[in-house]
Amino acid sequence: MKNIPVVMIIFGGSGDLAHRKLYPALFNLYEQGLIHDDFAVIATARRPWSHDYLREQISDAIHETHAEVNENDVHDFASHFYYQSHDVTNVEHYQTLKKLAQDLNDRYSAEGNRIFYMAMAPRFFGTIATHINDQHLTSTGFNRIVVEKPFGHDLASAEKLNKQINASFKEDDVFRIDHYLGKEMVQNILPLRFTNPLIKNIWNTATIKNIQVTLSEQLGVEARGGYYETSGALRDMVQNHIFQIITLLAMPQPQNLEAASIHAAKQELLDSLLIPTKEEVMQHFVRGQYLGTDNTFGYRQEANVADNSLTETYVAGEIKFAKGPVAGVPLYFRTGKEMKEKKSRIDVVLKHQSNPYGSVHSNNLTIEIDPQMCIYLTINGKKITEPGIRREKLAYSFSKEELAQVPDGYERLLRDVFVNDSTNFTHWSELKRYWQFIDAVENVWAEDNQSAQPQMSEYLPYRMGPKAANHIFESATEHWIYE
Numbered sequence: 001m002k003n004i005p006v007v008m009i010i011f012g013g014s015g016d017l018a019h020r021k022l023y024p025a026l027f028n029l030y031e032q033g034l035i036h037d038d039f040a041v042i043a044t045a046r047r048p049w050s051h052d053y054l055r056e057q058i059s060d061a062i063h064e065t066h067a068e069v070n071e072n073d074v075h076d077f078a079s080h081f082y083y084q085s086h087d088v089t090n091v092e093h094y095q096t097l098k099k100l101a102q103d104l105n106d107r108y109s110a111e112g113n114r115i116f117y118m119a120m121a122p123r124f125f126g127t128i129a130t131h132i133n134d135q136h137l138t139s140t141g142f143n144r145i146v147v148e149k150p151f152g153h154d155l156a157s158a159e160k161l162n163k164q165i166n167a168s169f170k171e172d173d174v175f176r177i178d179h180y181l182g183k184e185m186v187q188n189i190l191p192l193r194f195t196n197p198l199i200k201n202i203w204n205t206a207t208i209k210n211i212q213v214t215l216s217e218q219l220g221v222e223a224r225g226g227y228y229e230t231s232g233a234l235r236d237m238v239q240n241h242i243f244q245i246i247t248l249l250a251m252p253q254p255q256n257l258e259a260a261s262i263h264a265a266k267q268e269l270l271d272s273l274l275i276p277t278k279e280e281v282m283q284h285f286v287r288g289q290y291l292g293t294d295n296t297f298g299y300r301q302e303a304n305v306a307d308n309s310l311t312e313t314y315v316a317g318e319i320k321f322a323k324g325p326v327a328g329v330p331l332y333f334r335t336g337k338e339m340k341e342k343k344s345r346i347d348v349v350l351k352h353q354s355n356p357y358g359s360v361h362s363n364n365l366t367i368e369i370d371p372q373m374c375i376y377l378t379i380n381g382k383k384i385t386e387p388g389i390r391r392e393k394l395a396y397s398f399s400k401e402e403l404a405q406v407p408d409g410y411e412r413l414l415r416d417v418f419v420n421d422s423t424n425f426t427h428w429s430e431l432k433r434y435w436q437f438i439d440a441v442e443n444v445w446a447e448d449n450q451s452a453q454p455q456m457s458e459y460l461p462y463r464m465g466p467k468a469a470n471h472i473f474e475s476a477t478e479h480w481i482y483e
């Protein structure tokens, strides 16, 4: 593999994301030779760490995520890391950072290539982008920037942030991370849809009744109550992960697999995204909050959460497109904290067709993303000893060895940043459409919050969420497949 010379600057270098995801992923890329001799990483954060202390942290992060490692490799890898105590609002600190980046560029022959990574609290993204620009931190080689979610809080703030970033980086150099796009089974959606005539030929409005996307989590908001209060499930999970999954499920076939073609096909679909009216939001969307039990807090009792909070920890709703292979087909989604189990899955429900056996189930195609990874088709056949029809599953699964080979999403996506492949990142024009949709729903809710009885369902923890979500469907014959 070609070694890519670069100086990488991570804002938020002492944080949880860097420790749990970025450092282990970078180590794997190092072990594969993608970055090797000619790279340096500057980790910045406010704390007064030393280079040595950072390197100890790097070593810990690798040991925590790898069963077996070569200690010399860990040591060599960590020696490429430098710590810079940095206050993102202090202009002078950017000058110090710039000087360090230049020195390391020369020391490591990094050819003027620079990758910036915003891995800290999103409220600082705009400030960092502004100072990267006004303090001229970009260099003479390639300059790329990776931006964590959330990218804005609504369309207006996302537009503002985008402008601040675009002052130094053109769209092709902006990598907006959605870690769901690095997941094996999410990356499997397009090959599944387009390489199997069996599936490709049924992927249309005539055959598909509805599609259901469930991203349920067992954990509550934990220590993130403060952030969550400003977000809620719709912004936290639907604006990005659920929308990206649904886009992959509904987009037309791209002309080829180049990033530009994939984004063009996504855009063609998103141009026809139907923005819900107030009536549609009231009818086809449900928001909820988890209640407490004897042993657990309800959402309103969590730390940094208002005791009259109207922030949703659960949302179910509907997305539709006017064009594309599944034009007019309802794409239902739901996501929530403190649900029965951790489960990310997609169910594609086929319409019934008349048959001489009477009332039998139709077929469902299920794609399990997490924690299992598999695809199965529920099909009918005859019962063995008695008359009638039974249901069985045709499954596509992975061996233990194959599962062990699946890289972490962050490793995949970081590799893509190094090799300049933006296929699995969110393009600005996609993000804009997602925000338009989310803003429409949020506006209806904001208005509803002023009413005497806002529509906020409560739900018992560790079950399937609010009962009201069973009534969001367009027709009486529809229901959630995964219960």
Ligand code: BG6
Binding pocket: 149, 179, 217, 236, 237, 344, 370
């Ligand atoms: C993040 C959300 O983007 O995704 C979290 O901010 C959520 O609230 C997480 O827990 C879920 O990701 P995964 O990969 O565990 O399904």
